Amino acid sequence: MSKVNWARVKEILDNSLIRWQTEHGREPKMRAVHEGHIGWNSKEELMESRPYDKQLIEPDKIGNGRAEETNLVRILKKNIGGFRRMPSRGPYIPDDEINELVQWINDGVPD
Ligand code: HEM
Structure with missing residues (x-):
């Protein structure tokens, strides 16, 4: 599979909101419902996103095969804690696109 870059990650997340x-x-x-910051206009913004004190991509899970443990990947697949699967009430991101996000995180979040 070809390498997933930041532009593709942004496209997947943007398309989910469209x-x-x-x-x-x-x-x-998005701003009103997510306590704390969430956004992905830049890679840095995504890295700093921490809705409800749940950092979307925890630094210790980058580049070491642990992408599926990140809050981002987990909440795109199913409910976590008291929070329902995102984007709330769907449509959800297709599995193959979630797998691209997983690959990107496991590759070390390349530009
Ligand atoms: C740990 C991460 C996240 C948490 C804890 C979280 C939590 C929430 C909560 C509490 C709400 C409001 C209640 C509801 O509608 O269910 C909400 C709404 C929503 N979230 Fe998330 N969310 C997270 C990540 C995401 C991500 C990554 C996306 C997009 C890819 C997303 C998209 C949405 C959308 C589209 C809504 C509905 C907004 C509206 O009604 O105007 N969320 N989220």
């Missing part, structure tokens, strides 16, 4: 908006007929209120 699909959400189409399905629900309104813009998702």
Whole structure:
């Protein structure tokens, strides 16, 4: 499989919100509903995202085969703690795209 880069990761996450908006007929209120910061205009912003004190990509899980343990990958696959699977109420990110996110994190989050 070819290497997944940051542009592809951003595209996958951006597309998930476009699909959400189409399905629900309104813009998702990402800032309002996620306590703490969430965003991915840049890779740095994604790395600093920490909604509800859950860092999306924990540094100790990068580049060592532990991507599936990150909060980002976990919450895209199923509920965690009291939080439902994201994006809330779907449509969810397809498995093959989640696998690309996993590959990117395991590759060490390349630009
Ligand atoms: C640990 C990570 C996350 C937590 C704890 C979290 C938590 C929440 C909570 C509490 C809500 C409001 C209640 C609800 O609608 O269920 C919400 C809504 C939402 N979240 Fe997340 N979220 C996380 C990550 C994400 C990610 C990575 C995405 C996108 C890929 C996302 C997309 C959404 C959307 C689209 C909504 C609905 C917004 C609206 O109703 O306007 N969330 N999330």
